[in-house]
Amino acid sequence: WFCSKTGIYNSKYKSIQLPQNPFLDVVSFIFSHKHNGVSALIDSTSGFSLSYSNLHQMVYSLGSGLHEFGISKKDVVLILLPNTIFFPVVFLGVLSSGAIASTMNPLSSVIELKKQIVECNVNLVFTESDNVDKIESLNIGVRVIKVPQVSNLGEFKSESPQFDSFRKLVSNSPGSASRPVINQQDTAAILYSSGTSGVSKGVLLSHGNLIAVVELFVRFEALQYDTRFPVLENVYLASIPMFHIYGLSLFGMGLLSLGTSIVVMRKFNADEMVRAIDRYGVTHLPAVPPILMALTRAKAHPRRNLGSLKQVSSGAAPLSRKTIEDFLQSFPHVDFIQGYGMTESTAVGTRGLNTENFIKYNSVGLLAPNTQAKVVNWNSGSCLPPGNSGELWLRGPGIMKGYLNDADATTSAVDNDGWLHTGDIVSFDQDGYLYILDRLKEIIKYKGFQIAPADLEAALISHPEILDVAVTGYADAEAGEVPMAFVVKKPGTSLSQEDVINFVAGMVAPYKKVRKIVFTHSIPKSAAGKILRRQLKNSLVSR
Numbered sequence: 001w002f003c004s005k006t007g008i009y010n011s012k013y014k015s016i017q018l019p020q021n022p023f024l025d026v027v028s029f030i031f032s033h034k035h036n037g038v039s040a041l042i043d044s045t046s047g048f049s050l051s052y053s054n055l056h057q058m059v060y061s062l063g064s065g066l067h068e069f070g071i072s073k074k075d076v077v078l079i080l081l082p083n084t085i086f087f088p089v090v091f092l093g094v095l096s097s098g099a100i101a102s103t104m105n106p107l108s109s110v111i112e113l114k115k116q117i118v119e120c121n122v123n124l125v126f127t128e129s130d131n132v133d134k135i136e137s138l139n140i141g142v143r144v145i146k147v148p149q150v151s152n153l154g155e156f157k158s159e160s161p162q163f164d165s166f167r168k169l170v171s172n173s174p175g176s177a178s179r180p181v182i183n184q185q186d187t188a189a190i191l192y193s194s195g196t197s198g199v200s201k202g203v204l205l206s207h208g209n210l211i212a213v214v215e216l217f218v219r220f221e222a223l224q225y226d227t228r229f230p231v232l233e234n235v236y237l238a239s240i241p242m243f244h245i246y247g248l249s250l251f252g253m254g255l256l257s258l259g260t261s262i263v264v265m266r267k268f269n270a271d272e273m274v275r276a277i278d279r280y281g282v283t284h285l286p287a288v289p290p291i292l293m294a295l296t297r298a299k300a301h302p303r304r305n306l307g308s309l310k311q312v313s314s315g316a317a318p319l320s321r322k323t324i325e326d327f328l329q330s331f332p333h334v335d336f337i338q339g340y341g342m343t344e345s346t347a348v349g350t351r352g353l354n355t356e357n358f359i360k361y362n363s364v365g366l367l368a369p370n371t372q373a374k375v376v377n378w379n380s381g382s383c384l385p386p387g388n389s390g391e392l393w394l395r396g397p398g399i400m401k402g403y404l405n406d407a408d409a410t411t412s413a414v415d416n417d418g419w420l421h422t423g424d425i426v427s428f429d430q431d432g433y434l435y436i437l438d439r440l441k442e443i444i445k446y447k448g449f450q451i452a453p454a455d456l457e458a459a460l461i462s463h464p465e466i467l468d469v470a471v472t473g474y475a476d477a478e479a480g481e482v483p484m485a486f487v488v489k490k491p492g493t494s495l496s497q498e499d500v501i502n503f504v505a506g507m508v509a510p511y512k513k514v515r516k517i518v519f520t521h522s523i524p525k526s527a528a529g530k531i532l533r534r535q536l537k538n539s540l541v542s543r
């Protein structure tokens with residue numbers, strides 16, 4: 001699996017034959033897998049559910065009905081929704097129409113919304129009532145389809161006119177309109193990520209990329225575990241968001257090809273999570289580090305059972321050894337694994353695999369099938385063998401098409417040979433297991449969410465009393481990191497730390513808020529004008 005001549009790490013798994021037909025879309029691929037699953041998506045608070053046949057009918061109905069809203073192939077539809085059983089309906093419906101889905105955190109600010117709508121040239125937005133005003137305030141004439149909240153389904157069923165469009169879209173009999181021809185190379189989704197530097201950018205993912213994650217991550221893992229955890233008996237809890245690639249791969253796509261049931265939580269909340277696990281007999285919980293901590297705390301509660309859990313996985317951010325140990329002490333019988341991926345690799349990367357006598361909790365696991373890696377010394381460019389640390393490069397069918405309207409960023413992220421330069425510092429061990437050691441790139445990870453320092457710097461510098469600024473991450477036990485800003489004030493101004501925090505809070509989604517401010521006299525920069533973030537971080541230690 002490691003070739004010392006080329007410096008390439010190959011997956012230890014046998015490669016999987018991906019569909020060869022160039023005219024294939026991910027929705028047809030997902031629904032081409034037959035299974036006997038009944039309940040597809042269950043709302044955690046009300047218990048309201050969509051069966052697999054409901055899902056199939058609604059997806060194709062929505063897909064064929066969208067042309068009545070002026071949507072044709074390659075138009076961009078924004079999905080501005082929290083986790084809801086309707087998220088996969090809208091996402092897959094949009095894709096089956098040949099249009100492109102762009103996803104976004106529904107708590108985004110008006111400024112962030114406008115940026116994405118304009119950049120992606122969005123034609124139509126699906127959202128819930130609470131966001132309609134925000135979109136209308138932009139005054140850019142984009143059409144909005146209101147999606148009912150599951151907690152208010154009564155209103156939907158009582159034929160309230162506000163949901164006419166949605167009702168009409170999901171209740172056509174599918175098959176009435178002919179389906180467009182979609183090529184695997186066609187763009188299917190635009191998700192946002194900053195990559196290794198700069199502001200957040202649209203990541204263009206093709207139908208082929210999405211087919212890759214369905215097959216190489218989600219189906220592969222579930223089928224590998226099938227003898228221990230039979231796929232049709234699995235009940236997943238969707239507490240991580242579907243607008244992000246991790247939740248989208250699982251709950252918006254891959255698991256829906258397997259017939260498992262997914263309990264959907266609108267937003268992460270520790271008490272509700274625990275209630276939902278016991279109420280629905282949840283067996284599988286894909287998580288991020290803070291969710292793991294919340295589970296460990298919940299287990300201490302004598303009235304909670306949580307005995308149904310069979311597998312918990314963590315990804316999207318570093319996990320401390322202590323968090324893993326505490327978790328395992330509370331849940332000795334739960335299979336725990338880590339996974340690693342990026343938006344730019346469509347979440348295809350590595351996943352842990354435990355067998356009875358072979359367990360490596362601290363590792364993020366083995367390379368997915370059909371996936372290759374290199375570990376590259378960032379000074380010399382040489383490729384390193386197991387046991388050495390360097391930057392991880394990834395190659396395989398999950399690697400994105402590129403960034404939207406940004407050829408320069410694309411070429412610096414994916415080189416001519418197809419290698420994605422991840423910006424993560426890693427090493428492989430002698431068994432081919434990967435360890436994430438550090439980050440070369442700028443992004444801040446707050447509870448697994450990405451925050452681009454450049455986005456916050458742009459917001460801060462627009463303040464009339466701020467001369468210069470640099471943003472970096474500050475270690476936090478619960479969130480992993482929180483954004484911290486070094487601010488140079490204009491002389492003679494009375495700006496307080498609180499003023500700065502409130503100023504940014506008005507411009508960005510709540511999770512992106514700057515939570516710590518340090519006033520300083522100057523920002524260290526390289527000769528080329530690049531902010532020296534490490535130096536700034538280190539300066540804190542020596543203060």
Ligand code: AYL
Pocket residue numbers: 193245246314315316317318319338339340341342343344347348349350351364422423424436439445448449450
């Ligand atoms: P993005 N440990 C440490 N850092 C991680 C891990 C991990 N397990 N997983 C992701 N990261 C960091 O685009 C790393 O810096 O996608 C990486 O470059 O929001 C960055 O997060 C990517 O952030 C999977 C597959 C989780 C995918 C994911 C989440 C992908 C997050 C589990 O099996």
